[in-house]
Amino acid sequence: MGNRRPAAQTGSDVYWEDQASQNALLLLEDHAHLTIGSETRERLLLLSTDSLIVAKTKSLYLKLKARVSLSDIWLASCIHRVTSRKFSTKTSFVIGWPTTNYVVTLSSSETKDKWLCALQWSLQCQRFVTVRGEAVTNFLQDRGVYASLRFPDHAHLTIGSETRERLLLLSTDSLIVAKTKSLYLKLKARVSLSDIWLASCIHRVTSRKFSTKTSFVIGWPTTNYVVTLSSSETKDKWLCALQW
Numbered sequence: 377m378g379n380r381r382p383a384a385q386t387g388s389d390v391y392w393e394d395q396a397s398q399n400a401l402l403l404l405e406d407h408a409h410l411t412i413g414s415e416t417r418e419r420l421l422l423l424s425t426d427s428l429i430v431a432k433t434k435s436l437y438l439k440l441k442a443r444v445s446l447s448d449i450w451l452a453s454c455i456h457r458v459t460s461r462k463f464s465t466k467t468s469f470v471i472g473w474p475t476t477n478y479v480v481t482l483s484s485s486e487t488k489d490k491w492l493c494a495l496q497w498s499l500q501c502q503r504f505v506t507v508r509g510e511a512v513t514n515f516l517q518d519r520g521v522y523a524s525l526r527f528p529d530h531a532h533l534t535i536g537s538e539t540r541e542r543l544l545l546l547s548t549d550s551l552i553v554a555k556t557k558s559l560y561l562k563l564k565a566r567v568s569l570s571d572i573w574l575a576s577c578i579h580r581v582t583s584r585k586f587s588t589k590t591s592f593v594i595g596w597p598t599t600n601y602v603v604t605l606s607s608s609e610t611k612d613k614w615l616c617a618l619q620w
Contacts, residue, residue, distance in 0.1 A: 534602040
């Protein structure tokens with residue numbers, strides 16, 4: 377996941393290569409039903425690291441219907457504001473951008489949750505880079521992860537009796553741990569996702585008490601940490617992202 381696709385094998389492969397921006401990475405691809413008012417259309421959704429592409433499937437090709445920057449997208453659950461038709465929130469949610477709003481309906485609750493999580497992560501990345509400005513952009517570009525950044529967050533990392541605040545940056549192939557300074561970021565660790573393990577055995581890393589609602593254990597060959605996030609929702613999102 378997250379790598380540019382190999383030589384074209386399907387219509388969507390060709391379409392992705394034609395439509396994607398130069399450094400974009402494909403994160404998700406799925407067929408969905410988009411509803412506005414009483415009208416529903418089946419569309420192919422392609423989520424990249426910088427945009428959402430909506431395409432109409434034809435027998436031999438795909439036709440572009442919309443390409444929207446992630447910075448222009450919002451998400452909601454207020455289905456009744458977009459259509460009077462009844463949809464289950466288990467498989468549907470609202471997506472919008474300046475020109476329209478749609479109810480998106482996926483094939484299952486698992487697929488819906490996967491898309492909602494991926495979109496939330498991607499939107500958070502866009503906001504993070506925009507707010508933090510040039511220093512963060514340069515830091516990410518210098519390490520070759522600017523285009524593949526999936527999820528940034530501040531967290532407290534604990535080992536033994538020592539706790540440090542760190543910025544965690546999850547890309548499609550690695551986890552970066554950075555120390556935040558007033559005007560720049562300092563790299564503390566960069567670990568391939570293939571070298572990372574997760575656990576709940578907090579007592580093996582520290583004798584201090586942490587709630588499993590907001591904390592979990594992350595490790596790689598040189599160390600183990602208790603990671604503590606700001607909320608149970610944020611912790612669950614990180615676990616989901618790391619396990620994905």
